[in-house]
Amino acid sequence: xxxxDAAISNVLKFKNVDQVGVVVHDIRDAVRNYRQKxxxxxxxxxxxxxxxxxxxxxxxxxxxxxxxxxxxxCGGLQFELVQSSGDANIYSEHLEKHGEGLHHVCxxxxxxxxxxxxxxxxxxxxxQTGRVKGKGGAITHYAYLESGKTNGLCxxxxxxxxxxxxxxxxxxxxxxxxxxxxxxxxDY
Numbered sequence: 001x002x003x004x005d006a007a008i009s010n011v012l013k014f015k016n017v018d019q020v021g022v023v024v025h026d027i028r029d030a031v032r033n034y035r036q037k038x039x040x041x042x043x044x045x046x047x048x049x050x051x052x053x054x055x056x057x058x059x060x061x062x063x064x065x066x067x068x069x070x071x072x073x074c075g076g077l078q079f080e081l082v083q084s085s086g087d088a089n090i091y092s093e094h095l096e097k098h099g100e101g102l103h104h105v106c107x108x109x110x111x112x113x114x115x116x117x118x119x120x121x122x123x124x125x126x127x128q129t130g131r132v133k134g135k136g137g138a139i140t141h142y143a144y145l146e147s148g149k150t151n152g153l154c155x156x157x158x159x160x161x162x163x164x165x166x167x168x169x170x171x172x173x174x175x176x177x178x179x180x181x182x183x184x185x186x187d188y
């Protein structure tokens with residue numbers, strides 16, 4: 001058992017928080033607010049491929065929700081602002097219980113399935129999972145895990161691959177995503 005625990009612990013090690021996610025009622029107002037208060041000038045939005053079905057599952061059920069998110073950087077830390085409507089999901093649940101604010105911390109990984117399998121061995125299933133297929137070829141898979149009694153704060157793991165190669169979403173890669181057509185700059 002100790003060997004299994006050590007193996008799981010090895011898989012679950014995270015180095016740095018790569019992203020903080022904030023749930024908002026009005027994404028346009030939030031972008032203006034973060035631009036003014038944190039100096040985040042450039043915000044990106046994913047451009048989905050025409051054949052992307054927007055696969056999102058919440059508590060095992062496929063969602064029919066409109067989820068808008070934008071990404072910006074303050075130094076090397078990515079901020080994600082999220083607004084949703086439609087079916088109940090992890091974001092609307094947070095808004096209902098806690099209001100606007102910090103929703104998750106995210107770790108960019110290159111082995112999402114392996115990490116999810118390790119959590120499953122511990123009896124922990126993801127609350128919400130999804131996939132975003134970009135117009136330019138990038139595919140991002142993500143999973144949210146509840147982190148206990150932390151006032152709604154979730155842990156997200158996100159894996160992005162561009163043409164099959166794992167990549168982290170750095171400010172540089174956001175510019176690459178703009179060139180490939182996976183991302184567009186929003187101007188709110």
